[in-house]
Amino acid sequence: MQAVVILDGRLDTVERPDPVPGDTELLVAVRAAGVNGADLAQSRGAYPAPPGVPADIPGLELAGEVAAIGRRVTRFAVGDRVMALVGGGAQASLATVDETHTLPVPAALSWPEAGGFPEVYATAFDALFSQGGLTLGERVLVSGASGGVGTAAVQLAAAAGAQVTAVVRAAAQREAVAALGASRVIDSSEVAGHGPYDVVLELVGGAGLKVALSALATQGRVLVIGVGGGAELALDLFELMGKRAQVRGSTLRSRTPAEKAAVLAALRAGVLPLLTAGRVRVPVCATFPLDQAQRAYEVFAAPGKLGKVVLVA
Amino acid sequence: MQAVVILDGRLDTVERPDPVPGDTELLVAVRAAGVNGADLAQSRGAYPAPPGVPADIPGLELAGEVAAIGRRVTRFAVGDRVMALVGGGAQASLATVDETHTLPVPAALSWPEAGGFPEVYATAFDALFSQGGLTLGERVLVSGASGGVGTAAVQLAAAAGAQVTAVVRAAAQREAVAALGASRVIDSSEVAGHGPYDVVLELVGGAGLKVALSALATQGRVLVIGVGGGAELALDLFELMGKRAQVRGSTLRSRTPAEKAAVLAALRAGVLPLLTAGRVRVPVCATFPLDQAQRAYEVFAAPGKLGKVVLVA
Numbered sequence: 001m002q003a004v005v006i007l008d009g010r011l012d013t014v015e016r017p018d019p020v021p022g023d024t025e026l027l028v029a030v031r032a033a034g035v036n037g038a039d040l041a042q043s044r045g046a047y048p049a050p051p052g053v054p055a056d057i058p059g060l061e062l063a064g065e066v067a068a069i070g071r072r073v074t075r076f077a078v079g080d081r082v083m084a085l086v087g088g089g090a091q092a093s094l095a096t097v098d099e100t101h102t103l104p105v106p107a108a109l110s111w112p113e114a115g116g117f118p119e120v121y122a123t124a125f126d127a128l129f130s131q132g133g134l135t136l137g138e139r140v141l142v143s144g145a146s147g148g149v150g151t152a153a154v155q156l157a158a159a160a161g162a163q164v165t166a167v168v169r170a171a172a173q174r175e176a177v178a179a180l181g182a183s184r185v186i187d188s189s190e191v192a193g194h195g196p197y198d199v200v201l202e203l204v205g206g207a208g209l210k211v212a213l214s215a216l217a218t219q220g221r222v223l224v225i226g227v228g229g230g231a232e233l234a235l236d237l238f239e240l241m242g243k244r245a246q247v248r249g250s251t252l253r254s255r256t257p258a259e260k261a262a263v264l265a266a267l268r269a270g271v272l273p274l275l276t277a278g279r280v281r282v283p284v285c286a287t288f289p290l291d292q293a294q295r296a297y298e299v300f301a302a303p304g305k306l307g308k309v310v311l312v313a
Numbered sequence: 314m315q316a317v318v319i320l321d322g323r324l325d326t327v328e329r330p331d332p333v334p335g336d337t338e339l340l341v342a343v344r345a346a347g348v349n350g351a352d353l354a355q356s357r358g359a360y361p362a363p364p365g366v367p368a369d370i371p372g373l374e375l376a377g378e379v380a381a382i383g384r385r386v387t388r389f390a391v392g393d394r395v396m397a398l399v400g401g402g403a404q405a406s407l408a409t410v411d412e413t414h415t416l417p418v419p420a421a422l423s424w425p426e427a428g429g430f431p432e433v434y435a436t437a438f439d440a441l442f443s444q445g446g447l448t449l450g451e452r453v454l455v456s457g458a459s460g461g462v463g464t465a466a467v468q469l470a471a472a473a474g475a476q477v478t479a480v481v482r483a484a485a486q487r488e489a490v491a492a493l494g495a496s497r498v499i500d501s502s503e504v505a506g507h508g509p510y511d512v513v514l515e516l517v518g519g520a521g522l523k524v525a526l527s528a529l530a531t532q533g534r535v536l537v538i539g540v541g542g543g544a545e546l547a548l549d550l551f552e553l554m555g556k557r558a559q560v561r562g563s564t565l566r567s568r569t570p571a572e573k574a575a576v577l578a579a580l581r582a583g584v585l586p587l588l589t590a591g592r593v594r595v596p597v598c599a600t601f602p603l604d605q606a607q608r609a610y611e612v613f614a615a616p617g618k619l620g621k622v623v624l625v626a
Contacts, residue, residue, distance in 0.1 A: 205550060209550075218567075224550050224553060224554060225554070227550045227551055227554070231549060231550045231551040232547060232548070232549065232550070233547075233548040233550055234545060234546075234547055234548075235545070235546040235547075235548045235560065236544060236545065237518060237522075237537050237540045237544045237545070237546055237562060238540055238544040238562075239562075240537060240560070240561070240562030241537060241538070241540065241562035241563060241564045242562070242564060242567060243562065244561075244562060244563050244564065244567075244568075245561070245562055246559050246560065246561035246562070247548065247553070247559065247560045247561075248553070248557075248558070248559035248560075249550060249552075249553030249554035249555070249556065249557060249558055249559070250554060250557050251554045251555060251557065254531075254555065254557075255557075
């Protein structure tokens with residue numbers, strides 16, 4: 001197979017032996033695989049792959065056709081269009097995925113959309129609902145709202161009847177984020193003025209989080225998912241007590257296979273119907289073939305995009 | 314009535330008009346009222362009383378006999394032995410309490426024990442179980458374990474089948490805390506070496522919390538209840554994400570009457586049977602009459618005690 005590999009901090013494409021599916025796994029002929037923040041961090045040496053996945057092939061999500069199945073697979077058959085969450089190794093022409101980490105691809109979805117769906121929607125759904133308990137009428141602040149997880153979160157929160165305040169740095173993307181369902185699209189300097197917030201989904205980190213905390217409502221929940229802008233927070237515990245607030249960190253990648261299966265089951269129940277009905281979508285800002293992965297990562301790292309950068313095979 | 318009042322940072326005793334119970338309130342002839350950290354902070358001007366309670370009479374918990382009842386009271390009668398949680402005003406010879414914030418006093422309990430029960434047990438139960446989700450076999454770290462909330466937390470966690478590591482500064486109190494059910498009683502310098510911890514109940518704050526965080530288990534929960542030792546925490550968000558951990562702050566005092574009623578209902582169901590059966594108890598280290606409140610607060614503020622300082626009327 002052809003695979004993207006990390007070599008001395010750069011991305012290259014090499015031939016590797018085809019992987020063989022285990023008993024409960026599917027072999028997928030990858031058609032699309034999204035780029036995520038964890039891939040970028042891994043390519044820079046900051047976020048090594050967990051045990052059990054290819055150490056140097058990045059990629060946490062993919063879509064494609066089932067090419068072969070393990071002997072205990074019951075949910076999918078050869079030829080099915082699937083999308084899946086993996087611990088690594090998605091950015092290749094072939095990948096193995098556990099059937100419990102896999103969903104069917106709705107007919108109307110393109111391959112790039114499907115390949116950019118699992119990681120960001122699983123992350124946003126798990127953070128906002130499974131952990132944050134976001135519910136009807138609550139006020140949610142989404143930082144970095146124009147990115148992959150951000151666009152998913154804005155749409156899911158709006159679909160759940162929450163009031164979404166979206167923080168978007170690039171003025172050019174404000175209108176598009178509003179069209180995804182945000183009640184209000186603001187600059188980071190306006191965060192304090194539009195609180196209080198019941199839930200803060202923090203995708204950026206850095207100084208903005210301190211401001212968001214000061215605008216948190218009583219019993220507010222802060223979910224920290226991305227800290228590219230800075231990973232240190234000077235937390236005022238007296239304020240945290242007075243608000244009875246909580247700050248939670250989360251990441252999908254390090255979870256056990258059983259935990260990931262639970263996340264996918266929640267995604268299948270909560271989000272797949274919305275995706276099939278066209279009520280939420282996956283904005284794709286650019287696609288690149290596997291052998292242009294280095295360029296794809298550079299575009300991913302640059303500000304000002306809307307939605308996903310996806311590799312296509 | 315006779316009441317303890319805060320005057321220029323000192324405590325004095327004065328005569329005040331007797332309070333009149335509202336429709337759902339009891340007038341209680343106070344026999345005992347515990348001293349808590351919030352009283353000390355209020356006496357120093359750091360923690361003003363919330364609206365609706367006497368602004369200058371401290372005291373968050375009391376026990377005594379029902380002297381009169383409001384016209385809609387259904388659960389208690391004149392003469393009943395009761396203990397209650399209040400937003401302030403407990404340190405007086407008379408106090409009004411809402412019947413939903415009141416529990417009956419088990420026959421075997423002395424007045425000082427009953428007067429030192431509601432606030433610390435409600436705080437410990439709410440933090441460990443309602444918020445922290447502590448369950449059978451989990452590992453819990455309790456800082457400041459020899460104080461009022463600490464001794465309650467050690468006993469409740471042990472009763473729930475958790476493994477309790479208790480941090481106690483005063484060597485003289487280690488044996489007594491072990492006798493309350495702690496699996497291990499340690500000095501703050503030993504916290505890192507005995508992790509990981511599923512739940513950290515932080516009653517002290519300051520530098521020790523940073524160490525406890527580094528020893529937190531995956532999906533660990535930190536409950537911050539007291540920060541007398543320092544209210545600033547430099548939180549490493551990348552570590553928080555990797556552990557999928559959470560830091561929550563909490564305080565009882567600012568909650569709505571309905572929220573407090575829910576806490577008391579949980580306490581009645583979860584802890585009152587243990588207290589009645591003698592399986593948990595209220596260690597009282599010293600009692601003082603109301604007119605020696607200043608002295609009582611000084612003893613409360615000094616280190617090295619086991620359990621509660623209680624004012625008696």
